Amino acid sequence: MIELKNITKTFNPGTVNEHKAIDNLNLVLNEGDFITVIGSNGAGKSTLLNIISGSLEADTGFILLNGTNVANLSEHRRAPYFGHVFQDPMKGTATDMTVIENLALARNRGKRNSMFRWSISNKDKSYYEEQLKSLGLGLESRLYQKVGLLSGGQRQAITLLMATISQKPSFKQIRKDYVKFNPARRDEAKEEVERVYHEQKEIYKAKVKSIVKDHGLSVQEKSHKIKEAYNAFDTKIREYDVTKPVLLLDEHTAALDPKTASKVLEITERIVREQHLTTIMITHNMNDAIKYGNRLIMMSKGKITVDVSGDEKKKLTITQLLDMFSKSSENDTLSDSAILG
Ligand SMILES: Nc1ncnc2c1ncn2[C@@H]1O[C@H](COP(=O)(O)OP(=O)(O)O)[C@@H](O)[C@H]1O
Ligand SMILES: [Mg+2]
Known part of the structure; x- marks a missing residue:
């Protein structure tokens, strides 16, 4: 859970260019929330994400990540907790490095020993291939090509992967962290996570037993079904992983053509759903703001004016959104692209 409390940010204070970009803003993101954000140009949307990721420092306020104030942590220290994706496809990936090198760098981010950063085992390689395959863009056959040769949409898809494939913790670590990150309800949290772990393990074992006994299945089918059962088990336990990155998407499809943009949005939606990632997605497209996520906020002049x-x-319909906008944001106008989608 992330809580933003009384966040304020003024640019160029004390000068003629003084501008309050974030105005005493409060927001609670629940675990697994997928929030879309809309608002006029200059409403403070990007500034808000920059403050959360630490690339900008707020003047006042707290940012509580699972109860711990991270407002004073440097961007570097915050990096493992946040995946920030920008509009410009050139920003998220290293042009002169190959696809696999970019992925390896992202996965090992935060690791101290840089010696190991560059060793990519065969197991790693097949993991990256599998991840790339899941994007459905044929990138799994281009592992050793420089990222600079790829299209904007392909680069954004890779950036999304990079933001979400940091090294996965063991089940044991997940249980430990879950308890650690819930200090106020320590015993209850411990009981809960242990119970779910053992329940899911039993379900998995029972599934494997019945798959093995099923004489109607070929060896190949059996191994496929067992893998599926394991993935389901793995997904359930990872819902409790409190160290998963929070995804911060700043108009990450705005520079792409409409067809590629919708493909990248589909990929985004799938990654968020499968990994239960808490996500904030700024978009200028009202259709997308309505279509994706479980929650929508509207910003105007550094404040949240609508939260549904x-x-x-x-x-919600676009007409309703426009109506809400004109009611809550006097003297502020949405850009044409927001209205036309
Ligand atoms: N680094 C900066 N220095 C000065 N003013 C800035 C800076 N970044 C943003 N602003 C101003 O703060 C306001 C909010 O900007 P921003 O968060 O980028 O808006 P949005 O993303 O909603 O379009 C704008 O008026 C913008 O000009
Ligand atoms: Mg912006």
């Missing part, structure tokens, strides 16, 4: 979630969010 659940069924209310699902039923």
